[in-house]
Amino acid sequence: MSSDQLSNTFSALADPTRRAILAKLTTGEKTVSDLAEPFDMTMPAITKHLKVLEKAHLIERSKQAQYRPCKLHPEPLKDIDEWMEQYRQFFEASFDRLDDYLQQLQSKSEDINGNE
């Protein structure tokens, strides 16, 4: 179940360790040890997290000597951003405020001009 791409992406992001890994990758390619360094966790745990991120296509891996560097592959985040679009009108404060503002203007001009 929940094997669709969007579910996979959300699921991969639902873990603070994995989000921290992605954040670290915004500064460029990193080795597994680089990524593991801040966490109080064994290497196999990190390997697993990387597998989850890879399966969700949020990272790409390569080989350089004995290293297997990771780099950010942000496209799935774009899909989330697009999914979010349908909700943006419900949570965007600036939009709400603009809307309120426009409605205020509207009612003021009605007061002044006596429009219907």
Added chain:
Amino acid sequence: MSSDQLSNTFSALADPTRRAILAKLTTGEKTVSDLAEPFDMTMPAITKHLKVLEKAHLIERSKQAQYRPCKLHPEPLKDIDEWMEQYRQFFEASFDRLDDYLQQLQSKSEDINGNE
């Protein structure tokens, strides 16, 4: 583990049934039966999904006679949108194209001027 708010929100969204429930709530308050209707799933399963959404503060519930209507509470989506901000530069096509364009300009000027 992963008890932080953002993880909770991502986790709640990592299920197509729950995303469909949220989508349906964009058109207004709905009863549990309304929400359950499109799914090939028993009521207890829906109750559980609603509990997950409620725990993630993505919905709010009330009481009206024997109904317990649900309404969208989109604020946590705003948090995701804000989290996304740090990645937007990596996936926004317009930015990428601008970046490509600047790099092209750069390499052209290198060709012409013989810069290192």
Added chain:
DNA sequence: GCATTACTTTACTATCAGGTTAAATAACCA
């Protein structure tokens, strides 16, 4: 060739997630 470094795989454990059926609760309505 052999130790070291950098990982991954395997096997195992514990907990959580998503579903079920059956029973419980709670408000309406005749």
Added chain:
DNA sequence: TGGTTATTTAACCTGATAGTAAAGTAATGC
């Protein structure tokens, strides 16, 4: 009061997740 409708709770099953320790692989470099 007692039946019907709406929803939840309880108990259970199954499979996935997140971690571990220990062994395996693979490239580097003396």
